[in-house]
Amino acid sequence: MALPIPSLRVAREQNHLAWDPEIPPVASIGSGEVVEFDCLDASNGQLTAESTTQSLADLDFARVDQVSGPIEVDGAEPGDTLQIDLLEFEPAGWGWTASIAGFGLLAEDFPDGFYKVTRFDPSSGSAEFWPGIILPLAPFCGELGVAPATGPLSTIPPDLHGGNMDTRHLVAGSTLFLPVFHAGARFSVGDGHATQGDGEVSGTAIETPMRARIRLTVRKDVHVTGPEFLAAADPHAAMRNGARYATDGIGPDLMQAARDAVRRMIEWLGREHGLDPMQAYLLCSVAIDLRISEIVDVPNFVVTAYCPLGLFA
Structure with a gap:
């Protein structure tokens, strides 16, 4: 089935570094329209396919986990629900994974940084992570959210408005529901992952620039108080x-x-x-x-x- 043509494209330069209802929208759409987002990786372009472990020392954490948007959805009011249909995620042909000093579940075990680049053909559906270890690709965006009730909030921890949930099940075909706290909802997205385990324990997945197609619909007949979602069937469930x-x-x-x-x-x-x-x-x-x-x-x-x-x- 052909994907719907987006009515709006959001450039990678149209991004922000906090969840804040005071940030003005970059554009407005009608309920039910499709938006295409061109998202940088979680480093905001600071890390590339040519970066090395030494590059981590120069990483500016004040610039990481930016999100593209916000998009105002006409008719969305506080108390409504924003339905977010995840139509397509297209990763770049490379991504990075790292252990960053002071960050991650086992930060005390791994005090020294390490940076790894994985190259892959997005159309192949898989990537060789280490020699002989093949990962199925399951691209998604770790950051999906609306303007929070109050702000500004960091883009790093998630909250009731969504944000950096890093939920690997929010792949194409899934539908996310978020509460609306402000008129227009003001939706943003970012933090592309080519694939990830449940937990993202080092603090990173295969981080990659991402093109995302998403339909945004105002639901006045649904009420949620925090993120809820309908997960698509896992295409790699057998494995x-x-x-x-x-x-x-x-x-x-x-x-x-x-x-x-x-x-x-x-x-x-x-x-x-x-x-x-x-x-x-x-x-x-x-x-x-x-x-x-x-x-x-x-x-x-x-x-x-x-x-x-x-x-x-």
């Missing part, structure tokens, strides 16, 4: 939900249990597949899924890290 190796983290603190699960997965990836700790950590960020397995048997809870065995050629 991601097939045979998997899993490691558990168990204890009274979910964050610590998550760390323990990932640490055990890193150990297994080294033991069974010869990856060094940094290679394994970055693979966990882009391909391993963290899940809460048990949250009722107090005082201890279980977080599980799942590695699809189909990744290994």
